[in-house]
Amino acid sequence: MGASGFEIVVNTIKMLAIFLLMVQLVPILVWVERRGSAYIQNRFGPNRVGPLGLTQLLADAVKFLFKEEFRPPSSVAFMYYAAPVLALIPGALAFAAIPLSAPFTLDYDGQTYNFLFQSYQLGAGIVFVLAVSSLGAYALLFAGWGSGNKYSLMGALRASAQMISYELALGLSLVGILMIYGTFSFSEMVSAQQGPLNFVLFGTPVVIDFLPNWGIFYQPLGFILFFAATFAETNRAPFDLPEAEAELVAGYHTEYGGLKMLMFYIGEYGHMMVASALLTTFYFGGWDLPFGSEFLKEALPSSFIYSLVMHLVFMGKVLFFLWVFVWVRWTVPRFRYDQLMDLGWKTMLPVALANTVATAVIVVLFNSVGR
């Protein structure tokens, strides 16, 4: 937490702010999802409560709070109540480990303190985020088994099979970018992506001025695989078979209502935010602004304000990917279950393996690409 009182206070505020950022983004995302789906399907969506229907979220929150508390008689009490809480934890823990902006310094009492724009930093942060996100399947399994309902159980079983299948492709698609940057740390990865595109081609340094030095230019195939696998990991359409409403009522959360349902929602959107933040950090330079970073650093009065501006850049990229999640959900139809498994095991896994091998060969041949 920190050595001095000042550090402890700042770190506590930082942790709370990052957690609240994640939770408070959810109602806005729900609004974006509903308005966005309406826009895509040529409907109006919620446009009555407040300007553009923005205060619909407040009305929804009140509705969620005052719903009747209910537990099906055939359910297992502990698992039934633990599942919504468990749904919230992985997203919150993983989001807290991702650097959301440049590190900043604060002066207090004649001393200068360094802070990171993230709740905590771990040496192998990427492995931590993957490990914690992989625990998300337990919330669905708890819900499915604890509800005592066959539709819930089917949804939970689908979820676990799907998450395991796509975790392989997800992990393997990341190996390429890990080899290129040679690090497990988010901040090192972000700092490696700054400046214009530059790499060493057979001993000759090449600099392309008009392109940023982002991961997507080194790992385009890895990006596509990772992008597709995140949809399966977050259980979003077109991979939302765990809650396929045409077959399973509502899947694993059939028996949940009110605040418990809302917690599942926050968990799902939390997963989406983590996925978007990871996509941004790995393939789109994290909080790096491709052009004008240096100028901003000079022009802005303090490193804290610079950090905040860079945070806006990061959130801009994250929000773009969150919009893509909504966009895809209301555009692409759902896969059939055997298609889902075929895509995961017979297409994405071999392609991810080939990408890994090809990247390894290129990294050895070209000797440290991108550094």
Added chain:
Amino acid sequence: MADIVVFYIFAGISLAAAAGVVFHPNPVVSVLHLVAAMVGVSGLFFTLGAPFIGMVQILVYAGAVIILFLFVVMIFDLKTDGKNPFTYGLVTHYAKLLFIGCLTGLLLSKLLFKLDGFEFQSPDPLAPQYEVRNLAKVMFTDYMFMFEVLGLLLLVIPIGAVALSRVRGGTHAE
């Protein structure tokens, strides 16, 4: 001091959860205890200053292997509520008791003889041998043969599973 407290918390979680795995009559709950045990062991790795191994422990065991266990147990829906986790055969009853006694004695004797002058030491969390780079170097140079043999073993498992499923009937029977 804080290290010791954290160690006892994680050790307590692991032991209690491991006991739950053995003693709970319902296999689903039993597997869920196994998850808690894995998370506890992973926490112990963190306190020992090996965060990478701790994270991989969660990623591989809690995040993938045990989900598969749970998947299988839930699909079979074993009706074992109210049954005793131990079965008492005529002969096996005594054999089980004998083995439990031997194991407990072994553990206790080890603890009793070692506890004198035992001091909890938390290793340097930034010790170079725990860095991912160095771990990988050791794994792919000194322990290369073992690593490859393990890979071969893992390859044998799916082949065996496929062979069994083709022999014993089911959807892939010939």
